[in-house]
Amino acid sequence: MALEVKNLSISFPHLRVINNFTYQFNQNGLYLFVATNGSGKTSIFRSILGLIHSKNNGITIDDKPMAQMRRSVFYYESSNWFDINMSGMDYLKLIKTQWKSNVKINAVIHFWKMENYVNKSIRKYSLGMKQKLLIALYLISDADYLIMDEINNGLDEDSRKKLLKKLNELSQHKCIIISSHYKDEVYPYADKILTIKDHEVINDNH
Template sequence: MRVNNLKKDFKDVEALKGISFEFEAPSFVGVIGHNGSGKTTMLEILMGIQTATSGTVDYSNEFELKDMKENIGVILQSNAFYSNMKVIELLRLFKSYYKDTFEINYLMDKLKITDYQNKYYDKLSGGMKQKVNLALAFINKPKVVFLDEPTTGLDPRARHDFWTVLKELCNDTLLFLSSHYMEEVQKYCDKIVYLKDGELLYAGALDKFFEQQESKDLSEIYLRISGGKDDGDVD
């Protein structure tokens, strides 16, 4: 994926101020920055939900832009599904949207959600919902995956289980994952995109970022650079 000079304005707010980077699969890209830094705005442009004010996103090395919906998987910060749908019904619905998919039984077994297939989605625990969300995001065998703060609110056990399954599902995949947990970004991601106030501070290999910062502690670096800033009009 190649992103060139991506900008996004909301009336008087510059949410993104000329973001550029390039990544190839397989890569786990952690997207970090304070609330209001532009993380969600950038991800939603990359996944086609929002339109950039200017700049380009090029997927040509992986697939044509017109085929984007067939080739990406997404978990948003909040998912709104039909409240009266069971897990198995959601999986069948999403499977019907795509030409090439995983078998539902394979995903349920991989994610250990078979026993919950006849439960209503909105009655599940947070950790179980995220497992179902992963199944829905990967059902079409995506080449690029976007996960917007998927582990927020999960307990340590659920976060560990989430990452364990995610690593199993991501074969030759380009993954973008935003998170406020610096320790999990450092543990699981090999690349980062670091935003501050809509500007790109760094995009590239995490080990090179550590060399630049003369530290191997992402939490310490983040606190030093971002300080106490944790709010903003646009995320």
Template structure:
């Protein structure tokens, strides 16, 4: 489980004030927030990329700094090196996370075979987004944090994404948090949804905000 206890995050302004929650394996959580509310800062803090003002964050009772390979977070396509290929990234993730996932199966599921060996500078936004999703799958990490993961996806790819996320939480027993600006985009797919407004994180079950 991922435990957040009395977490306070302050950036240019307060983001979260004394938020506590237990995120359990086997569930898909949604995070809804408007632009500038702090959802990306929340993800960066939860994954240990940013310090926080107060509180503690633990995975299975250990600090996140000791649990890096339990987690996977890739913020946005701008992080991708345009001169590397998608296959380069998938190979790296598989090796770094010591994953048993078969690359060929993931590549085929996301229809990337025609371009997976091309440099990323030749990818469209949708192609980049499918690659990032594939990286999450290949990592086989138990705790996945996906910031605006549906951005750039067509309807077919979006449907495949949520089918795969459902399998990952229910069959592979992972914990996944996805974010969106729009609750309509994710609310029906999530077991729990969180809203981040006015520095108060609220959690609601059964997809009801």
């Protein structure tokens, strides 16, 4: 089983972003995207999920179109996507139901020590609380492919270490595709490093 991207090209009016990106993400391992802001990593993530238009010859999982395998992937771009009138518990229950997950909500809440605020509306959350909820959604989904865009933003150092330890554990049987401003912290855990430079995605040996 693999997530395969073939000849992915992304452009906007008067702006070229990515040229002919072809790559196979295996079912397990941690893939780190290294790129400067505005170079196209988020556009690649959005294109894989069909959130923006792109030119490609197909994005597939196990040779099946992404549209048929949507629940095999989880991507929640930013805590800015949250409806602040909902609670963290609302979101955890929603994702557990939609992804038909067997992961226990209470276990994830305990892992991130969210007990004191998970039932409060998100409008009352700090940035760190929102980010822990965001990560919790990935854990609850239990999806085979987890695409994470700057997932450790807003976390203190201890929480980032805890996250990386968890991602390293998950990468033994899941595919983790991640970008991070704290790339030096992620490097030791990365199985593959993909660098975006001059509209091209370069596969760095690692």
